[in-house]
Amino acid sequence: DAGVIQSPRHEVTEMGQEVTLRCKPISGHNSLFWYRQTMMRGLELLIYFNNNVPIDDSGMPEDRFSAKMPNASFSTLKIQPSEPRDSAVYFCASSERTYEQYFGPGTRLTVT
């Protein structure tokens, strides 16, 4: 198995632009998680899905952030409009059992 796949690996954009991060979970996993990691706040859970349904989005910072999971093999995290404080590494993870999560390589986002 290729593991969790994330794209792009790096994204540099200007403030105000829309950013879309993509994730393909491991086949057969029924839970998918989006995390953000920064030096200031460490690893934060943004949202997670179970069987394609959002279960907990309490970590989504504000309305500029949205996430979708249209099917079991694909999820997106969108930021519109992006701001410099959104600069971080964004990880997607998937699991069969929630506490044993498999993380992707991350997307490093820089908003200038």
Place this chain on the structure above:
Amino acid sequence: GESVGLHLPTLSVQEGDNSIINCAYSNSASDYFIWYKQESGKGPQFIIDIRSNMDKRQGQRVTVLLNKTVKHLSLQIAATQPGDSAVYFCAETLSFNDKLIFGTGTRLQVFP
């Protein structure tokens, strides 16, 4: 003004020595505790877990100890190797299918 990031505690050990990484967890109701390893430029990787009804669990070269009385978790790595250099996170969860709450992490540096 100057931004203040998380100050990661650092443990420096000599190759071949045993390492002990400690973690204080927050919720006495948590039922599962997990250790993750994050190497530079990669996503966190599951190492080992322990349930609240246990106080010790052993894996390959790693042992996790749980002390519920003082809400303390530790990860012991035997015969530490250069490949063990990484940031180690403890995580807790209320139940089998609930979200993980990650700690701030400890950086392990292994020198020859």
